Amino acid sequence: MEFENPVIISNDLEKRIAEAFSMFDHIGNKTVDVREVGTILRFLGCTPTEQDINEIISATEFEDTRGTIHLSRFLPHVCHLLTERKMEPASPEKLLEAFKVLDPDGKGFLTKEFMSKIMMEEGEPFTQEELDEMMAIAVDAQTGNISYEYYLNQLMCKTKESIYELTTN
Structure with a gap:
């Protein structure tokens, strides 16, 4: 299917979004399956909820090609959301604050079992795959616990330049 609107990339933000989008454009026609939207956003460093993802799909999906999204609609919509700082990850300070709430005794760690339960049952639940990926990094091999300050430091060291910058x- 040919689209009349060419995709014009005019700044670094648009370039970064278009590059991430193209990684999931398996046919090379500037379209992706709607099921890739969340993956693209997370790859960009965003933290969308399922509601955010569904709203983006609704706003950018072409009526005549249900199930696919074209870059010409995705790019301006996501640029606008990012400019408004939507789906921005929590700061390290906020994350530390949240961990401390989960650790009222101030031990400095959480058990793997407790953290697994929280991540699977509270708020926006993780999938088993997401939980396994998190635990592979978070859990201290010697103690079997999650030393959350150490874990947050690991996350911050692995973070590349934020798309929000x-x-x-």
Whole structure:
């Protein structure tokens, strides 16, 4: 299917979104399956809820090609959301604060079992695959617990430049 609207990339934010989108464009026609939207957003460093993902799909999916999204609609919509700082991850300080709430005794760690239960049953639940990926990094092999300050430091060291830093340019 040909689309009349060419995709014009005019800044670094748009370039980064388009590059992430193209990684999931398996046919090379500037379209992705709607099931890839959440993956693309997370790849960009966003933290969308399922509701956010569904709203983006509703706003960008073409009526005549249900199940696919074209870059010409996805790019401006996601740029707008990012400029408004939607789906932005929590700061390290906020994450530490949240961990401390889960650790009222101030031990400095959470058990793997407790954290697994929280991640699977509270708020926006993790999938088993997401939980396994998190635990592979979070759990201390010697104690079997999650030393949350150490875990947060690991996360911060692995973080590349935030997509949100490009919204100020």
